[in-house]
Amino acid sequence: MLVTFWGTRGSISTPGPQTEKYGGNTACVSVRQGSTIIIFDAGTGIRELGLRLMREYERTGAPLEVHLLLSHTHWDHIQGLPFFSPAYLPDTKLNIYGSPKKGRFLASILEGQMDTEYFPISMREWGSRVAIREIRNHCIDINGIEVVSEEQHYHPGGSIRFRLSSGAAKIVYASDVELDAFITGRPADKNKKVKAQAAAYKAFIQDADLLIGDGQYSTEEYKRCVGWGHTSMPVLAEVASECGVKRLAVFHHDPQHSDHYLDRAAHRLSPEYAEGEDPMSLFWAREGMTLSVS
Amino acid sequence: MKNENDRTLRIIVGRKKKSRVSTAAQRVMKQTMPIPLDDVFESIPVETVSHLDVTLPDEKHIKIKLGESPLEIGREDSCELCLPLHNVSRVHARIILDNEEHIIEDMESTNGTFVNSVRIASCTLKNNDQIRIGEARLVYVREKIQRKA
Numbered sequence: 001m002l003v004t005f006w007g008t009r010g011s012i013s014t015p016g017p018q019t020e021k022y023g024g025n026t027a028c029v030s031v032r033q034g035s036t037i038i039i040f041d042a043g044t045g046i047r048e049l050g051l052r053l054m055r056e057y058e059r060t061g062a063p064l065e066v067h068l069l070l071s072h073t074h075w076d077h078i079q080g081l082p083f084f085s086p087a088y089l090p091d092t093k094l095n096i097y098g099s100p101k102k103g104r105f106l107a108s109i110l111e112g113q114m115d116t117e118y119f120p121i122s123m124r125e126w127g128s129r130v131a132i133r134e135i136r137n138h139c140i141d142i143n144g145i146e147v148v149s150e151e152q153h154y155h156p157g158g159s160i161r162f163r164l165s166s167g168a169a170k171i172v173y174a175s176d177v178e179l180d181a182f183i184t185g186r187p188a189d190k191n192k193k194v195k196a197q198a199a200a201y202k203a204f205i206q207d208a209d210l211l212i213g214d215g216q217y218s219t220e221e222y223k224r225c226v227g228w229g230h231t232s233m234p235v236l237a238e239v240a241s242e243c244g245v246k247r248l249a250v251f252h253h254d255p256q257h258s259d260h261y262l263d264r265a266a267h268r269l270s271p272e273y274a275e276g277e278d279p280m281s282l283f284w285a286r287e288g289m290t291l292s293v294s
Numbered sequence: 295m296k297n298e299n300d301r302t303l304r305i306i307v308g309r310k311k312k313s314r315v316s317t318a319a320q321r322v323m324k325q326t327m328p329i330p331l332d333d334v335f336e337s338i339p340v341e342t343v344s345h346l347d348v349t350l351p352d353e354k355h356i357k358i359k360l361g362e363s364p365l366e367i368g369r370e371d372s373c374e375l376c377l378p379l380h381n382v383s384r385v386h387a388r389i390i391l392d393n394e395e396h397i398i399e400d401m402e403s404t405n406g407t408f409v410n411s412v413r414i415a416s417c418t419l420k421n422n423d424q425i426r427i428g429e430a431r432l433v434y435v436r437e438k439i440q441r442k443a
Contacts, residue, residue: 002415021420270411281412288397288418289409 001293002032007045008285010216010252021259023287026076036143039068040173046080054085063091067142070098072159073109082119092128099160100134107132154178155229169293172208175252179231207244209293215250241280249285347433365389381405382428
């Protein structure tokens with residue numbers, strides 16, 4: 001499977017010279033295997049992915065079938081969708097998966113952001129065949145790739161984590177979750193429910209070949225952002241290492257974090273995990289980077 | 295140099311303050327700085343040039359200019375950047391220009407292509423990226439230059 005980062009930023013897009021290296025677009029990651037295209041989230045990064053797919057379509061003429069897995073519907077995870085060019089192609093089949101929302105269906109939320117008050121083109125004007133499915137704790141098969149989803153509670157409004165498995169290869173996308181709130185601390189201080197949630201997260205990422213995980217804050221920053229639904233970098237790295245993750249892509253970069261800041265974070269933390277019995281490649285996800293996972 | 299008003303940008307460098315600012319400073323701050331438009335546009339970088347700084351295990355340095363043509367890197371003589379080194383595949387990687395950006399692609403090499411210590415399948419290159427191919431170290435340098443007269 002080939003994993004490409006199209007948007008790595010959290011909260012809001014941050015274009016400019018200070019974010020040129022890691023990128024300023026919000027969350028979007030594609031996974032490709034043969035002609036199968038799976039996308040995690042539709043932040044502003046999906047626009048560039050759409051342009052790439054359009055170039056491929058123009059070259060080959062092969063109709064596109066895209067599977068878009070939405071972790072949740074906060075702006076930084078859906079805002080690029082109206083600019084996803086393949087959605088306007090009659091040849092495209094666009095399958096969108098996301099969790100049910102309280103009292104509002106996924107389809108109505110997505111349509112809402114393309115209301116004329118916000119955007120000149122409504123979702124009904126998309127030319128593609130669109131299928132929207134609400135999923136929660138499901139296991140589905142997409143052309144031989146097993147997709148498992150689980151709800152995450154430690155994010156305002158909730159979110160979903162996904163795991164893709166193909167053969168022996170495992171990729172986990174678990175953004176927008178506050179691990180510090182339920183994984184760290186003494187077990188004696190936790191109730192049964194919290195312990196179960198921590199165990200479920202660990203089981204989900206266990207032995208992943210690649211974990212794309214929320215690591216928005218430094219330890220100091222996290223103290224000021226408790227309850228905001230994001231994780232501190234050292235906690236993410238520690239849990240991933242403990243669970244035997246082979247490669248960890250720190251994701252959902254804080255809008256205030258410049259390239260220089262993220263470089264320093266990498267220099268500080270990555271060497272700790274690079275050696276030993278079970279080394280883990282720890283790096284900060286950047287736009288335009290493609291990894292092979294097999 | 296005197297210029298016509300419509301060919302001149304005037305950049306206000308400051309405003310007079312009521313206090314705490316010396317008379318000399320106030321005099322400077324009241325002034326404007328005329329810049330000829332031609333000078334302004336000629337100083338805007340209009341061209342981007344890129345090259346690789348290659349360091350070999352024997353500390354030998356090579357500078358390779360990158361252009362629009364793909365650059366193949368590997369052990370074979372036919373590669374534009376030939377690296378007859380241990381742990382380098384015959385055709386190990388290549389650099390292509392796509393949408394005004396250089397992208398390095400691993401050519402399914404045995405020992406991998408690394409950008410800033412991360413093993414990649416491909417990666418859009420940014421200024422000062424450190425690439426490792428076998429025992430060779432490559433630094434991608436991208437800079438904007440001014441229009442030539």
